[in-house]
Amino acid sequence: MHDAYRIIMHETGGTDVLKVEHFEPRQPGPGEALVKQAASGLNFIDTYYRTGLYPVKLPFVQGSEGAGTVEAVGEGVTNVKPGDRVAYLGSGTYATHFTGPAGLMVKLPKGISEEDGAAVLLKGLTAWMLLFEIRPVTDRDTVLIWAPVGGVGSVLTPWAASLGARVIAVTSTPEKAEKAEEFGASDTIVGYEDVAKKVRDLTGGEGVDVALDSVGKRSFEASLSSLKKRGWMISYGNASGAADPMPPGRLAAGGSLILTRPSLFSFIDTPEGMARGARHLFAAMKAGTFGADIGQRFYMKEAGKAHEALESGTTTGATVLIP
Structure with a gap:
């Protein structure tokens, strides 16, 4: 595999720290599988690792999701086999090959491509967690969604609308607002x-039942102030930086509000949890509720350009890296 390479960082900083390095893919150990990748997904958390906002042990290979074809499996692996098309979560997917836990791999159904799987798995499972696992959203709810046409938002918005919820979307440009409405935002x-x-004006002064906030510092207080009594504030991202510290009394003053900061991996920490989330996700895709909505494609060796596009706020939908 002399042509195998990965994108590695030996220090944190700007996009120039992302370096191309040739390597020999590791053969799978017990419970693992080796995959030749067709695509890797790009996520905002990748920029946090690159800049040092989220500390990682260096050297570090970026990437949290990917898809491709299984080449080999280790001892005890029964859920996938060589030749299977799979999508998966794991650390180090900015590469031509990935070796990781088979328990976090799911077979791609017919009709869903490897690019679609790489683009949507982490974002789609995050949307599943937000809508079904934490505080299940119903047709009685009004939901505030920030960044409604971004990576997670492009799945979250139509999925929430399909459940009958009223979606109020907050975005940065009229063009993105138009797309949010196409996705089902009311x-x-x-x-x-x-x-x-503005949320109070739209809801007759009541506010929303749930705020789904991926922006962080810039949006945190606005989300809290948009909630009904006993409303749920679900903070799941820091696109504008980490939110400022908040005294617990702020939740009481807002009307017994509930605040949570979930991590997806607490919900898919078993093969059964991973498989259950993937079944929901792929069923919704096959039903036409949403697609992968790949807005951008970059060659993997241009990962720095992909990060710059993501951080500039000019991307829409999902972004994939192609080896």
């Missing part, structure tokens, strides 16, 4: 000024 707010007031 109302859109353009810009980040006076969001809570």
